[in-house]
Amino acid sequence: MSERLSPLSVGYRALETAGRLGWILIFVTFGSTQAGLQTWQAALLVVGGLLAAGLYQLVYWQRFEYELTPDTFDIRSGVFSRRTREIPLRRVQNVDLQRNVLQRAFGLTEVRLETAGGSDTEAQLRFVTEAEAERLRREISRLKRGTTETADGEPAPEPEAELLFAVTPRELLVLGVVSVDLRLLSLVTVVLPILAPSMTTGFGPMQDPLLALVLGAPVLAVFIVVTAALISGLYSVTNYWGFELRRVEDELRYDRGLLQRFSGTIPLSKVQALALSENVLARRLGYASLSVETAGYAPGEGSGSQSAVPIAERDRVLALARSVESFEEVTFERPPKRARLRYVVRYTAVALLAVVAAYAVNRFTGFTFAWYLAFGLLPLAPVGAHLKWRNLGYALLEDHFVARGGFWSRETRIVPYYRVQTVIESATVFQRRRDLATLVVDTAGSGGLTGSDARALDIDADRAVELRALVEERLQRALDEARADRRRRRLVDLQRTDTGGFAGDPSPGDD
Amino acid sequence: MSDRDGPGEAETADPVERPDERADRTAVEGDDATADESPTPGTDEREPTDVAEDEAGNEAGAPDAAAAETAPPAPAEVDIEALTGPERTLHPRVRYVWVLQAAITGVVFGVMAGIPGFFVLEEPLVGPAVFLLVFGIGATLAVFRYRRWSYEVREDSLFLDRGVITRTRTVVPYVRIQHVDASRGPVERAFGLATAVVYTAGSRGADVSIPGLTPERADDLQDRLKRLAIAAEGEDAV
Numbered sequence: 001m002s003e004r005l006s007p008l009s010v011g012y013r014a015l016e017t018a019g020r021l022g023w024i025l026i027f028v029t030f031g032s033t034q035a036g037l038q039t040w041q042a043a044l045l046v047v048g049g050l051l052a053a054g055l056y057q058l059v060y061w062q063r064f065e066y067e068l069t070p071d072t073f074d075i076r077s078g079v080f081s082r083r084t085r086e087i088p089l090r091r092v093q094n095v096d097l098q099r100n101v102l103q104r105a106f107g108l109t110e111v112r113l114e115t116a117g118g119s120d121t122e123a124q125l126r127f128v129t130e131a132e133a134e135r136l137r138r139e140i141s142r143l144k145r146g147t148t149e150t151a152d153g154e155p156a157p158e159p160e161a162e163l164l165f166a167v168t169p170r171e172l173l174v175l176g177v178v179s180v181d182l183r184l185l186s187l188v189t190v191v192l193p194i195l196a197p198s199m200t201t202g203f204g205p206m207q208d209p210l211l212a213l214v215l216g217a218p219v220l221a222v223f224i225v226v227t228a229a230l231i232s233g234l235y236s237v238t239n240y241w242g243f244e245l246r247r248v249e250d251e252l253r254y255d256r257g258l259l260q261r262f263s264g265t266i267p268l269s270k271v272q273a274l275a276l277s278e279n280v281l282a283r284r285l286g287y288a289s290l291s292v293e294t295a296g297y298a299p300g301e302g303s304g305s306q307s308a309v310p311i312a313e314r315d316r317v318l319a320l321a322r323s324v325e326s327f328e329e330v331t332f333e334r335p336p337k338r339a340r341l342r343y344v345v346r347y348t349a350v351a352l353l354a355v356v357a358a359y360a361v362n363r364f365t366g367f368t369f370a371w372y373l374a375f376g377l378l379p380l381a382p383v384g385a386h387l388k389w390r391n392l393g394y395a396l397l398e399d400h401f402v403a404r405g406g407f408w409s410r411e412t413r414i415v416p417y418y419r420v421q422t423v424i425e426s427a428t429v430f431q432r433r434r435d436l437a438t439l440v441v442d443t444a445g446s447g448g449l450t451g452s453d454a455r456a457l458d459i460d461a462d463r464a465v466e467l468r469a470l471v472e473e474r475l476q477r478a479l480d481e482a483r484a485d486r487r488r489r490r491l492v493d494l495q496r497t498d499t500g501g502f503a504g505d506p507s508p509g510d511d
Numbered sequence: 512m513s514d515r516d517g518p519g520e521a522e523t524a525d526p527v528e529r530p531d532e533r534a535d536r537t538a539v540e541g542d543d544a545t546a547d548e549s550p551t552p553g554t555d556e557r558e559p560t561d562v563a564e565d566e567a568g569n570e571a572g573a574p575d576a577a578a579a580e581t582a583p584p585a586p587a588e589v590d591i592e593a594l595t596g597p598e599r600t601l602h603p604r605v606r607y608v609w610v611l612q613a614a615i616t617g618v619v620f621g622v623m624a625g626i627p628g629f630f631v632l633e634e635p636l637v638g639p640a641v642f643l644l645v646f647g648i649g650a651t652l653a654v655f656r657y658r659r660w661s662y663e664v665r666e667d668s669l670f671l672d673r674g675v676i677t678r679t680r681t682v683v684p685y686v687r688i689q690h691v692d693a694s695r696g697p698v699e700r701a702f703g704l705a706t707a708v709v710y711t712a713g714s715r716g717a718d719v720s721i722p723g724l725t726p727e728r729a730d731d732l733q734d735r736l737k738r739l740a741i742a743a744e745g746e747d748a749v
Binding site: 116295420421422423424425426427428429432442443444465468472475476479483 | 667668674676677678679680681682683684686687711712713719743744
């Protein structure tokens with residue numbers, strides 16, 4: 001009993017394709033002056049394009065079938081090259097639903113299943129009806145839990161959903177403020193060279209570039225910062241509008257989004273690591289955000305889609321984190337003071353480099369200014385070094401390894417030993433000079449690109465060796481415990497089967 | 512540097528150590544033979560094809576679980592002692608591989624710098640100078656890298672110690688091994704060497720490679736790691 005996508009998806013996808021082709025059409029129609037097309041020709045092209053897209057999507061729809069079996073999710077798809085894919089349900093990491101404004105108007109939803117393998121989404125249903133999407137999610141959760149029908153063939157009742165967190169307007173406001181993404185400012189480097197000439201010539205009397213810079217730069221900077229702040233703030237607010245986090249048995253479920261609705265599940269049994277992040281603003285206000293990492297997403301993909309709590313007061317976030325992974329009070333160990341010295345040297349070197357660069361620009365290009373002002377950076381080096389050092393820390397808890405770092409955006413990562421993949425201890429030439437080393441505790445999480453592994457930076461070299469052994473030892477201990485636990489469960493299962501039950505017997509005491 | 516950072520394999524340069532090693536290997540082969548010819552209860556149907564498969568099997572059906580329950584999990588019977596070994600260094604020939612790779616990188620950089628050097632600066636020595644510099648650094652690093660490199664097949668994990676400029680020690684618990692490759696690049700083939708690559712699901716250093724192995728050793732290591740991974744009875748890796 002395989003299912004099809006929603007028939008409406010044909011229309012939506014055709015429009016989507018036509019929309020993409022539209023650019024080419026516009027280019028063809030208006031781009032070439034010599035072979036300019038008549039209006040009717042253009043119209044013909046548009047209609048033809050739509051028809052072709054519609055036809056293709058119709059075939060796509062016809063040939064796309066999926067089926068949810070008790071153990072797998074099967075997809076048969078492909079217009080030109082056929083593909084059959086079976087995804088074992090127990091390997092499914094996340095089930096995500098999303099729908100943008102247009103899709104909501106059509107009543108369509110996109111469903112994605114993520115597993116740990118590969119970099120792509122393993123199954124992408126574009127699109128099914130909302131009801132079907134809900135059904136799929138419910139069924140997958142149910143099948144993964146392994147509960148089957150009750151004795152009389154009725155499906156087991158949907159387990160209770162416990163609301164863990166709902167974002168308040170106040171929190172949304174805070175979110176908008178603290179999520180001002182300074183990375184947007186890097187746009188400045190792109191925009192500035194374009195704007196700069198017009199700025200200097202624009203202000204008629206200010207022929208002196210220095211004066212123009214002094215007067216223009218702050219205005220420009222303020223403008224850019226405000227724009228960036230507004231954009232990133234608005235983005236996060238719409239993104240996390242109406243955020244709600246629920247716990248359904250052993251899964252977390254979130255819903256969020258104003259224009260584009262997202263909703264997804266995070267299986268607690270697949271949690272690889274927790275990351276608590278607080279940027280400098282959020283720290284001031286006493287807020288933090290929490291993300292729960294599973295191995296379902298490729299690094300860098302699905303920005304924030306695993307964010308369990310976008311923003312909340314720190315204590316609340318910690319409490320939530322503890323409900324996912326029960327870790328005790330954390331007391332951080334800081335790297336030795338000589339690590340701080342290392343940062344002083346490093347930042348001083350950077351400052352000196354800036355001075356040299358400023359001098360070189362002043363000396364060798366027509367652009368003259370008070371280059372020696374760059375010396376003002378030098379006193380900042382020790383301050384920066386201290387701040388960096390102060391925010392570093394690590395801790396070995398009973399069942400978790402915790403590492404923290406970053407001043408502007410401080411991130412605390414909590415990794416259960418049980419999820420450790422590899423342990424890497426490294427020391428560069430510079431670290432060795434000061435007898436320091438870095439310990440990285442790697443998991444299969446999706447932190448990836450931003451280099452956000454749990455790492456204890458610049459700790460004492462001997463301590464690093466010790467920690468490496470400890471983490472490994474505790475991983476083995478955790479594995480042993482899990483193994484013993486598994487055997488016990490199996491034994492219980494077996495006994496139950498032996499005493500006349502059957503394999504699918506609902507087992508209330510199955511924990 | 513062009514060379515892979517990958518870890519190299521440690522075949523001891525020291526000729527005295529070699530026979531020892533060999534003995535170790537034959538022991539493993541012996542083990543192998545028994546497993547292949549007359550399947551022991553330990554290694555039977557769960558033919559150690561792939562860790563993931565094994566796991567799946569382990570967890571999946573009740574019948575399998577039952578089997579695993581009555582007879583204690585089969586993999587536990589693998590003789591771990593025989594599979595582990597002392598700390599090893601790479602085969603000394605790996606230096607030539609790295610030196611040759613450094614030479615290739617040197618040529619590439621030399622040509623890249625030499626062409627503008629010759630035509631723009633009219634200085635014919637730029638190319639050779641760059642080549643010598645790159646090659647010199649690469650060759651020196653190759654020697655030191657060889658000296659630094661060691662690996663150890665421990666009881667619970669594979670341990671690698673390597674790196675000249677950044678010294679890195681990696682612990683790869685067998686339980687986390689997804690699969691193991693033995694690969695041979697063209698330069699390696701020229702010197703009769705191979706590399707073993709160990710994959711984990713980790714987000715960083717997802718693949719750990721041990722270069723400078725003789726092909727037999729690479730195969731042997733691959734096989735040993737495979738067995739150890741199975742014996743580690745990994746549950747859900749992720």
